[in-house]
Amino acid sequence: xxxxxxxxxxxxxxxxxxxxxxxxxxxxxxxxxxxxxxxxxxxxxxxxxxxxxxxxxxxxxxxxxxxxxxxxxxxxxxxxxxxxxxxxxxxxxxxxxxxxxxxxxxxxxxxxxxxxxxxxxxxxxxxxxxxxxxxx
Amino acid sequence: xxxxxxxxxxxxxxxxxxxxxxxxxxxxxxxxxxxxxxxxxxxxxxxxxxxxxxxxxxxxxxxxxxxxxxxxxxxxxxxxxxxxxxxxxxxxxxxxxxxxxxxxxxxxxxxxxxxxxxxxxxxxxxxxxxxxxxxxxx
Numbered sequence: 001x002x003x004x005x006x007x008x009x010x011x012x013x014x015x016x017x018x019x020x021x022x023x024x025x026x027x028x029x030x031x032x033x034x035x036x037x038x039x040x041x042x043x044x045x046x047x048x049x050x051x052x053x054x055x056x057x058x059x060x061x062x063x064x065x066x067x068x069x070x071x072x073x074x075x076x077x078x079x080x081x082x083x084x085x086x087x088x089x090x091x092x093x094x095x096x097x098x099x100x101x102x103x104x105x106x107x108x109x110x111x112x113x114x115x116x117x118x119x120x121x122x123x124x125x126x127x128x129x130x131x132x133x134x135x136x
Numbered sequence: 137x138x139x140x141x142x143x144x145x146x147x148x149x150x151x152x153x154x155x156x157x158x159x160x161x162x163x164x165x166x167x168x169x170x171x172x173x174x175x176x177x178x179x180x181x182x183x184x185x186x187x188x189x190x191x192x193x194x195x196x197x198x199x200x201x202x203x204x205x206x207x208x209x210x211x212x213x214x215x216x217x218x219x220x221x222x223x224x225x226x227x228x229x230x231x232x233x234x235x236x237x238x239x240x241x242x243x244x245x246x247x248x249x250x251x252x253x254x255x256x257x258x259x260x261x262x263x264x265x266x267x268x269x270x271x272x273x274x
Contacts, residue, residue: 016194016195018193018194020193021193029194029199030194031201093195094194094195095195096190096194096195096196097141098139098141098190098195098196098197099190099195101139102137102139102190126144127143127144127145128141128142128143128144128200129141129142130139130140130141130142130197131139131140131141131142131185132137132139132140133138133140135137135138135139136137136138
């Protein structure tokens with residue numbers, strides 16, 4: 001089994017707000033992230049797939065196919081977007097880094113047929129990242 | 137859904153690698169420059185990884201304010217700009233980065249209960265890093 005990781009970057013804005021909370025609760029729990037006009041990050045995405053090395057090609061996965069799926073399913077949808085307003089999943093779900101990692105996994109997993117998705121890592125800043133391994 | 141969240145912190149400290157159980161010659165052979173009697177320092181980069189179910193109401197594994205507050209108060213305040221050899225946890229143990237990983241893991245494990253502690257990782261320099269995941273790996 002060999003693991004292959006492909007990186008990508010996207011920039012997006014978001015804010016944290018739960019309509020079930022009062023204004024005070026939103027402010028207390030989410031702090032500055034609750035600013036309704038949003039704020040942005042340069043996100044770094046790492047997608048790790050695993051598989052057996054194909055004896056003919058020497059590949060775990062066709063990197064071009066992986067790049068294409070990442071571009072189409074993730075980057076086109078998220079890059080330079082206001083996540084809360086423009087990405088369907090986040091119309092009803094708070095776009096935390098945790099939920100971003102889960103959403104990216106759910107977008108990629110059904111589209112990757114050649115290799116198995118192992119991990120989605122999303123860096124919100126160089127000092128904060130979330131890993132999702134598809135665990136329920 | 138279960139996710140892992142990792143946060144990075146920095147602190148700077150000095151240490152000397154020297155064991156009283158070894159002769160001067162053994163210390164020199166084992167620790168080399170790190171056994172210099174006056175000590176030396178590093179900018180340590182600490183990574184703390186916690187895991188848990190992503191809370192539906194907040195979208196979070198744990199509130200970063202809580203994790204940051206704990207680590208700043210209990211770890212960064214304790215170690216930043218200190219001589220590690222003078223701290224209680226290194227009275228009997230050599231302050232290698234292996235032992236520093238274990239000491240920090242134990243403090244977080246004992247005091248932070250908002251999420252499950254998965255791992256402590258420390259970069260002593262850009263070229264050396266150490267990880268500790270608890271008893272099972274000890």
